[in-house]
Amino acid sequence: MTRKTKIVATIGPSVYSKDSLNKLVEAGANVLRLNFSHGTYDEHEQTVQWVRSMNKNVAIMQDIQGPKIRTGTLDKSINLNVNSDIDIFNDESKQNEESVVINYENLLRDINEGERILIDDGKLGLRVLKKEKNKLTATVEIGGELRSHQGVAFPDSKLSVSTLTKKDIQDLEFGKNLGVDFVAISFVRNAEDVLNVRKYIDKDIKLISKIELKSAVKHLKSIIQESDGVMVARGDLGVQLPLEKIPLIQKQIINESNLQGKITITATEMLTSMISSHRPTRAEVSDITNAILDGTDAVMLSAETSIGENPIDSVIAMAKICEEVDISSSENMINTKEIYNSDELTNSLSKAAVQVANDSNVKAIVAFTETGRTPLLISNHRPNASIFTFTTTDKTFNQLNLIWGVEQIKIDRLETTDEMFAIANKWLLNEKKFSKNDKVVIVAGTPPNKEAATNLIRVMKIGEY
Numbered sequence: 173m174t175r176k177t178k179i180v181a182t183i184g185p186s187v188y189s190k191d192s193l194n195k196l197v198e199a200g201a202n203v204l205r206l207n208f209s210h211g212t213y214d215e216h217e218q219t220v221q222w223v224r225s226m227n228k229n230v231a232i233m234q235d236i237q238g239p240k241i242r243t244g245t246l247d248k249s250i251n252l253n254v255n256s257d258i259d260i261f262n263d264e265s266k267q268n269e270e271s272v273v274i275n276y277e278n279l280l281r282d283i284n285e286g287e288r289i290l291i292d293d294g295k296l297g298l299r300v301l302k303k304e305k306n307k308l309t310a311t312v313e314i315g316g317e318l319r320s321h322q323g324v325a326f327p328d329s330k331l332s333v334s335t336l337t338k339k340d341i342q343d344l345e346f347g348k349n350l351g352v353d354f355v356a357i358s359f360v361r362n363a364e365d366v367l368n369v370r371k372y373i374d375k376d377i378k379l380i381s382k383i384e385l386k387s388a389v390k391h392l393k394s395i396i397q398e399s400d401g402v403m404v405a406r407g408d409l410g411v412q413l414p415l416e417k418i419p420l421i422q423k424q425i426i427n428e429s430n431l432q433g434k435i436t437i438t439a440t441e442m443l444t445s446m447i448s449s450h451r452p453t454r455a456e457v458s459d460i461t462n463a464i465l466d467g468t469d470a471v472m473l474s475a476e477t478s479i480g481e482n483p484i485d486s487v488i489a490m491a492k493i494c495e496e497v498d499i500s501s502s503e504n505m506i507n508t509k510e511i512y513n514s515d516e517l518t519n520s521l522s523k524a525a526v527q528v529a530n531d532s533n534v535k536a537i538v539a540f541t542e543t544g545r546t547p548l549l550i551s552n553h554r555p556n557a558s559i560f561t562f563t564t565t566d567k568t569f570n571q572l573n574l575i576w577g578v579e580q581i582k583i584d585r586l587e588t589t590d591e592m593f594a595i596a597n598k599w600l601l602n603e604k605k606f607s608k609n610d611k612v613v614i615v616a617g618t619p620p621n622k623e624a625a626t627n628l629i630r631v632m633k634i635g636e637y
Contacts, residue, residue: 176577177494178202178470180233180437181487183219184210184478190222195484196477197223197230200491202573203470204230205356207478208343209237220350229580231354231573233380234347236340238358239333241324243291244273252296254315260289260298260308272298272310274324278332283308287328291318294325294411327386327412335365336372344372353570356380356403361387363394370398376567380437383425384408392428401435401574403472404463408440419462426466433511433519433552435574438463439472443490447480452489460490464497469551469576511552518626522549525615525629529557532611532631536560536604538596539626540616544568544575546626550615551576557613560604562596586620589628594637601634608635 181201187193193204204223206216223230244264252258252272259271262279274289276282280303283289289298289310297314335357336344347355357369360381369379381388381395384405388395396402404425410418422438429436442460445453460471471490477483511519529537536558539547547561554577561580563569572580581599586592593614600606614630 174499175200175491175495176498177464177468178574178576179487179490179494180205180439180470180472180574181483182207182472182474182476182478184475186479186481186483187477188215188219190225192483193219193222194226196487197226197228199484199487201477201487202230203233203354205233205235205472205474206347206352207235208340208347209235209240210478213346216346217350220352224351229570229573231570232350232352233354233356234343234350234352235356235382236343236347236358237337238335238340239337241274241276241326241333243318243320243322243324244275246318246320249320250318252298252312252315252318254312256312256315257301258298258310258312260300260310261306263306266307271307272318276324276331276333280306280308282331282333283326283329287326288313290325290327290411292316292322293407296322325408325411330387331361333359334368335359335361336368341372344369348374348377352377353567354378354380354400354574356382358382359385360395361385362391363398366395366398376565378435378571380435382408384412386412389413389421389424392425393432396429396432396434399434401437401469402429403437403439404468406438406440422463423466426463426468430467430552431511433549435470435548436468437470437472437574438466438468440474442471443473443476443486446476446482446486446489448482450482450485452493457493460493461497464494467554470574511549518546519549521615521626521629522546523553525613526550526553526555526557528629528631529555529613534611534613534631535606536600536612538562538600538612538614540592540614540620541568542617544571546615546617547572547578547580548575551578560596560600562592562599589616589618589620590637592616592620593630593632597632597634597637606634608633610634 180203182205244267267273296316298310300308300310302309378400380401381399382403382405404422426436443452476486539561541563559578562583564585569582572578616628617626
C-alpha cells in the first residue's frame with residue numbers, strides 16, 4: 173500500500189447509487205460520511221446497504237447535525253446596511269423589514285452587549301449594542317442581503333443550548349441500528365459534551381469530535397482526551413475565529429491529537445475548486461500536502477463528493493496527492509513527538525516496535541488487535557515499515573480504515589501465539605510476496621482474543637513458521 177493517508181468522502185446526491193459508491197471506493201475512499209443534516213433515513217439506510225454489499229471493505233461515519241440556529245422566515249430578502257442599527261428578536265411574529273429574527277430560544281438570556289452575531293458563514297456581521305427584556309439592538313458591521321433560514325453563529329457568547337438535540341438522539345439510535353463505525357459530533361464545546369454523546373452509543377463505536385467552535389479550541393486538550401479522534405472543521409472555525417489564525421490552529425489540533433495518540437481528520441474546502449472543475453488548484457494541493465506533513469491521519473471531501481460535478485475525479489485527485497506526499501515524506505516531523513496517554517505499556521511497546529523496525533531494516537510491523545488501539549499507537553509514531561493489522565472483530569476491521577498507514581486483515585479467532593505467528597507468516601508470504609528470512613516485528617497481547625494491554629513484541633523471520 174503506497175498511500176498511507178486515508179480519505180473520507182461525504183455521500184450525497186452526486187453519488188447516490190450503488191455504482192457511484194462503488195466507483196468512489198475504487199477511486200480511493202476509505203471512509204464514507206453520512207451527513208445527517210441532509211437526507212432521509214431511507215436514503216441513509218439504502219446507502220449503507222449498498223456499501224456493505226461491496227467486496228471492498230469501507231467504514232461508515234455518521235455525522236450528527238447538532239443544534240442549528242437560523243434566521244427566521246422572510247417574505248423577501250432584506251438589505252442590511254453597514255453602521256445601521258437593527259432590532260433582533262426570537263419571536264417570528266416580530267419579523268419586519270427593520271428587524272432580524274433568530275430562532276434561538278435562549279437568545280435574550282445568552283447573548284450580551286458587545287458580542288458579535290455572524291450570519292451566513294460570516295457574510296453578515298452584527299454587534300450587540302443594547303440588551304432589553306424582549307429584544308437586542310445591534311449595529312451592522314458587515315452588511316449585505318439577509319435571507320430566510322440562514323445559519324447564525326455567536327463566536328463571543330457562551331450558549332446554554334445542548335450539543336445534542338432530540339433529532340440527534342433519534343439519529344444516534346438509528347445509526348446504531350445501521351451499524352455505523354464512527355460518530356462525528358457537531359457543536360462540541362467541552363469534554364462534557366463528548367461524554368454526553370457516549371451515553372447514547374455502543375461502546376465499540378468511535379467518537380470523532382468536530383473542532384469547529386472557539387470554545388472547543390479553548391478546551392482542546394480535554395476534548396481530545398474524551399474522544400477517539402478529532403476533525404479539524406475549518407469551515408466553521410473560519411467563522412468563529414479570524415481566518416489568518418486557522419492554519420496555526422489546525423497545526424495545534426493535529427499536534428495535540430497526535431500527542432495523545434488519537435485519530436485526526438482534516439476537513440473543509442480541501443478541493444473546493446473540483447466541485448465544478450476536473451483539476452485542483454495549486455493552493456489546494458499545497459494545503460493537502462501540509463495537512464499530511466502536520467500528521468493528519470485522513471483528509472476529508474465534503475461538497476466535492478456529495479453535490480459536486482466531479483465526485484470520482486475529486487477522490488482520484490486526492491488519492492494521487494496523498495500518495496505522492498506519503499512516498500516522499502519518509503522523514504516527518506511527527507516521528508519526533510513523544511506520545512502521552514493512559515495506555516503506558518501499550519504505547520511503550522508500540523514505540524519500541526517502531527524503533528526496532530526503523531533501526532533493523534524490518535519490512536513490516538504486524539499488530540494483532542481486538543480494539544484497534546495498538547495499530548493506532550504504532551501509526552502515530554509514523555514507522556517507515558508497512559503496518560499490517562490482524563483482527564477478529566468486524567467493527568475494528570472497519571474502523572482501521574481511518575488510521576494512517578494501516579492495512580487490515582480479518583481472521584478467525586486464534587488460541588495460541590504460535591497460531592498468530594503462523595498466520596502472519598503465511599499471509600505475508602502469499603499475499604505480500606515476502607521472501608524467506610525477511611524480518612518483521614510482531615506486536616500482540618497475550619493470551620489471544622482478550623481486550624488486554626499489548627504485552628508482547630517479537631522480531632520474526634519469514635519462514636520460521
